[in-house]
Amino acid sequence: MTQQRLTFLLEQVQRGQASPSERLELEAWYQQLENRPAFTEGLSSPARQALEEKMFNRIQQGMESEKPVPVRPLGRSWMGWVAGMTGVVALVMLWMYLRPQPESTPGLAVHTQTQKTAYGETRTFTLPDGSEVTLNGNSSLSYPDTWTKDREVRLTGEAYFKVVHTKDHRRFSVITADDFRVNVLGTQFTVSHRSHQTRVVLNEGKVQCLLNEKAEADSIVLKPGQLVEFSRKPEQYTLKEVDASLYSAWKDHKLILRNTSLKELAQVLEDTYGYDVNVEKASLLERRVSGSLPTTDVHVLLAGIAEACKVHIRQEEGRIYLTDQSR
Amino acid sequence: MALLQEGDRAAFELLYRKYWRRLYDSAYKRVQSREDCEEIIQELFLDLWTKRQHLSITTSLDVYLFTALRYKIYNHIRSQLTKRAHVDYVTRLGMPQANLVEDQLYYEELQHHLHESLAQLPEKYRRVYELSRHQQYTYREIAQLLNLPIDTVEKHMARALQLLRLHLKEHLFTLLLAVDLIS
Structure with a gap:
């Protein structure tokens, strides 16, 4: 059979337009190849086993990432959600290719720098290694003047990282207050650790997450555009495909909403802007909106939310009261 | 099969162990590349797992798997042919x-x-x-x-x-x- 004929037949089948005789012709071609040597016959039995295991392990990995993910219990008393993270559990992200860490000499006395943002403020700065960080409102990041070995920073709140890759492949770790760690060599991602949940969104690169529960470990591979979050126990994580830029839009002074509930918006107002949000009735929180709001001026932001969600916003010092507009 | 549909991983593994070799050999005869074959077989079994609840196999599992494989291979070859028109697939098959x-x-x-x-x-x-x-x-x-x-x-x-x-x-x-x- 010629290549053109084969291409034609395959396309006919693909389009669902193949006539019975065309189908038969293709099947006959397929069948005639059955006489070729069987690949695995030529393998030694350990090699065959290696192939069997290799594929099976991959399949199992695939099954893990497709398993239905537990739904985050955001529902109950969201406003009172100040539950601290319990347990010391580490979710460790490793760069795909784990390479040996270079030996390093013990460091001299180093000074720790801390950058802290007020409510509603965002700030971009460069770390000693050239990596760039943007802090969202009500967040802080601590790091030493210089790094002698692995690069480690401590984060509370939310930050966007643009990590540079060093020649000697030094690991970069973000540690949040609950001992959750993100380790990478060079990539772009957002880490958020707020009172109600911890979240990592990967914009660029590829990382493997090891959900480390003491000795036994479970692992997930994060690809660009994937999000991992959990509220208390890292093992009850949620993994989903998202538009990663939505989660880092704040660094460009925008809040992008895609069918976002007022409940989620209220959470942002509490975490990033430090308001105590009160609603007239819980059903208001179910309202959903899409669009883009500027975050440069919090009053404009509030007005935008009021407009989009059809609510009245009354502000009293640090408190916000939401009431239905249609009333 | 019923066990598989309930999400029994052991039953799934048993199926894999039983069929992987014949399916792989069958794929290799047509695809002639170990990476592509691995991918096809992995996909085939992952599909079986994810679609398990919606599967209604009217023939035998044997026939089902090999038919599914055939269509995967058709798709694979077609995309190869269109993606890289210069690759002379048929000649390569000759060797x-x-x-x-x-x-x-x-x-x-x-x-x-x-x-x-x-x-x-x-x-x-x-x-x-x-x-x-x-x-x-x-x-x-x-x-x-x-x-x-x-x-x-x-x-x-x-x-x-x-x-x-x-x-x-x-x-x-x-x-x-x-x-x-x-x-």
């Missing part, structure tokens, strides 16, 4: 030995590294791994044999696999590097 030996060598090499990695595993993990994978014991049997709780056996096995995966990943990476240097 079945071209990749075969190289691909077989790859698995011998892989096996060699697996063996090495296995030797580096802590004793307790290696024992469980070998009983399960080389002597085909079930987890329950291993638990009785080693006098361990069954969930410990499962955890050891998971850990063993994870360590092996890491070792092999490093190995594959060096292989890739080597290729980069040569080319």
Whole structure:
């Protein structure tokens, strides 16, 4: 059979337009190849086993990432959600290719720098290694003047990282207050650790997450555009495909909403802007909106939310009261 | 089959173990590339798993799997042909030995590294791994044999696999590097 004929037949089948005789012709071609040597016959039995295991392990990995993910219990008393993270559990992200860490000499006395943002403020700065960080409102990041070995920073709140890759492949770790760690060599991602949940969104690169529960470990591979979050126990994580830029839009002074509930918006107002949000009735929180709001001026932001969600916003010092507009 | 539909992983594994070789051989005869074959077989089984609840197999499982495979291969060849029109697929098929030996060598090499990695595993993990994978014991049997709780056996096995995966990943990476240097 010629290549053109084969291409034609395959396309006919693909389009669902193949006539019975065309189908038969293709099947006959397929069948005639059955006489070729069987690949695995030529393998030694350990090699065959290696192939069997290799594929099976991959399949199992695939099954893990497709398993239905537990739904985050955001529902109950969201406003009172100040539950601290319990347990010391580490979710460790490793760069795909784990390479040996270079030996390093013990460091001299180093000074720790801390950058802290007020409510509603965002700030971009460069770390000693050239990596760039943007802090969202009500967040802080601590790091030493210089790094002698692995690069480690401590984060509370939310930050966007643009990590540079060093020649000697030094690991970069973000540690949040609950001992959750993100380790990478060079990539772009957002880490958020707020009172109600911890979240990592990967914009660029590829990382493997090891959900480390003491000795036994479970692992997930994060690809660009994937999000991992959990509220208390890292093992009850949620993994989903998202538009990663939505989660880092704040660094460009925008809040992008895609069918976002007022409940989620209220959470942002509490975490990033430090308001105590009160609603007239819980059903208001179910309202959903899409669009883009500027975050440069919090009053404009509030007005935008009021407009989009059809609510009245009354502000009293640090408190916000939401009431239905249609009333 | 009914067990599979309930989401029984052991039943799924049994199916894989029973069919992988015949399916792989069948794919290799038409595709002539180990990477592509691996991908096709992995996809086939993942599909089977994800669609398990919606499957209604009217014929035998045998026929179902091989038909599904045939369509996967059709799709694969078609995309190859359209993607890279210059690749003379049909001519390549005429020389079945071209990749075969190289691909077989790859698995011998892989096996060699697996063996090495296995030797580096802590004793307790290696024992469980070998009983399960080389002597085909079930987890329950291993638990009785080693006098361990069954969930410990499962955890050891998971850990063993994870360590092996890491070792092999490093190995594959060096292989890739080597290729980069040569080319």
